[in-house]
Amino acid sequence: MKLAVSGKGGVGKTTFAALLIRTLDLAGKHVLAIDADPDANLAAALGIAGADAITPIADMKELIYERTEAKPGTIGGFFKLNPKVDDLPEALSARMNHIKLMRLGGVKKGGAGCICPESTLLRALIMHIVLARDEVVVMDMEAGIEHLGRGTAKAVNRLIVVVEPGRRSIETAGHIRKLASEIGLNTIALVGNKIRSERDADFLRENLPDFEFLGFMPYEDALIEADLKGVSPFDTRSEAVEAVKAIAARL
Numbered sequence: 001m002k003l004a005v006s007g008k009g010g011v012g013k014t015t016f017a018a019l020l021i022r023t024l025d026l027a028g029k030h031v032l033a034i035d036a037d038p039d040a041n042l043a044a045a046l047g048i049a050g051a052d053a054i055t056p057i058a059d060m061k062e063l064i065y066e067r068t069e070a071k072p073g074t075i076g077g078f079f080k081l082n083p084k085v086d087d088l089p090e091a092l093s094a095r096m097n098h099i100k101l102m103r104l105g106g107v108k109k110g111g112a113g114c115i116c117p118e119s120t121l122l123r124a125l126i127m128h129i130v131l132a133r134d135e136v137v138v139m140d141m142e143a144g145i146e147h148l149g150r151g152t153a154k155a156v157n158r159l160i161v162v163v164e165p166g167r168r169s170i171e172t173a174g175h176i177r178k179l180a181s182e183i184g185l186n187t188i189a190l191v192g193n194k195i196r197s198e199r200d201a202d203f204l205r206e207n208l209p210d211f212e213f214l215g216f217m218p219y220e221d222a223l224i225e226a227d228l229k230g231v232s233p234f235d236t237r238s239e240a241v242e243a244v245k246a247i248a249a250r251l
Contacts, residue, residue, distance in 0.1 A: 001251065002130050002155055004148065006141040007162035008172040009039065012193040015223060015233050016162050017140040018045035019244040022234035025098045027248070030135040032089060033099055034126075036147045038106030042140045047232030048096045056105025057092060057125070058118045068117040085125045089133065100135075104147065123149060130155045143172060145179050153185035158251065160214065162191050165200040170207050177211075191247060192216040215247040 005020075007013040014037065021033050021042075035042035043051035057063070065071055067083035093100035104122050129137055130152040141147065148156065161176050163169045177188055189212045192204045196219045205213065217240045226233045234241060 002137045002157050003251070004139045004141050004145065004156050004159045005162065006145060006159060006176050007143060008164075008169050009143050011162050011164045011169055011172075012217070012223075013037075013143075013162045014040040014042055014045050014140050015227075015240075016160075016191055016193060016217065016244065017042060017138055018232060019234055019241060020248060021046060021099060021138050022232065023241075023245050023248045024136055024138070025096075028098065030098045031100070032093075032129060032133060032135050032137045033101040034129065034137065034139040035101065035103045036126075036139050037142045038104075039142070040140060043094060043101055043103065044230060045227075045232060046096065046099065046101065047235060048094050048099075048101060050094070054094050054101070054103050056103040057088070058105030058122060060092075064117050064121055067121055070117040081120060083121050083124050085121065085128045086132065088125055089129065122147060127152050144176060145183070145185070148183065148185065150183045153180070153183040156185055157187060159185055159188045160191055161188060161211075162193050163204060163208065164192070164194040165196075165203050170204075173208060173211070188212075189214045194219040214250055215243055217243045 005013055005017045021031050024031050033042060033046065038056070041051060043054055067085070068080045089100060089102060093102050126147050139147070145159070159180055161173045163173050173190065180186065180188060190208060191214050192201055195201050195216045201216050220238055220240060222236045222238045223233050223240060226236045
C-alpha cells in the first residue's frame with residue numbers, strides 16, 4: 001500500500017501521518033515513512049530518538065555528487081538522470097520498531113521546473129520507493145504533490161488530503177486535486193481534522209461534496225501539548241489515536 005498525505009500548512013497533516021504510521025507499525029506492518037515536507041518534522045512526530053540529527057537527503061552533497069556526477073546547486077551541464085537509489089532506503093533510514101524513516105529535504109530551485117542534481121536524485125528515489133518497494137509507504141508531502149510525477153502517481157493507492165473547518169483549507173483541497181488530476185492521480189480521499197463538533201464535520205461534507213471522507217479527528221489540547229513537549233501524539237491519551245485506527249482499518 002502506497003499512501004501520500006497532503007494538505008494546507010498547519011492543518012495537522014504531519015500529526016495524521018505520524019498517527020497512521022504508528023498505527024500500521026503496531027499492526028505489524030513494515031512501514032517506510034517518507035518526510036517530503038521541509039517545513040515539518042515527521043521523525044519527531046513519530047517519536048524517533050535523535051530526530052533533529054537526521055540529515056535530509058537533499059543536503060547530502062557528497063552522496064548527490066557520487067550518484068549524479070554533478071555538484072549540488074548547479075543547473076545545466078551533464079549529469080545522470082537515472083542515478084542508483086535502490087540501496088538508499090536501507091542505508092539512510094532512521095529506524096524504530098517496524099518503521100524506517102527517510103527525510104528528503106527541500107530543493108532550492110533557480111526557477112520553476114528546473115532540473116538539478118538534487119531534484120533528479122529525489123525523484124528517482126521516490127520512483128523506486130513507490131514502484132519497487134514491497135512494504136507500506138506513507139509520504140508526508142508538502143502542501144501539494146511536489147515530489148510526485150506521472151511515473152509514480154498511478155502507483156499511489158491513495159492521496160489523502162487533511163482538511164480543517166475553514167475556507168482556505170477547502171480551497172487547498174481543490175487545488176491539490178487539480179494538481180493531482182494533471183498527473184493522473186485520481187484516487188483522492190479526505191481526513192477532517194480539528195473537529196470540535198458534528199457541525200464542523202457537516203461543514204466539511206457540505207463544502208467538499210465530491211470527495212470521499214475516510215474519517216474525522218477531534219480538536220484536542222492533548223495533541224497540542226504533545227507537540228510542545230516533543231512527544232509523539234500516538235503516545236498520548238487522545239481520541240485521535242482511535243479515530244486514526246478506524247481510518248487505517250478502512251484503508
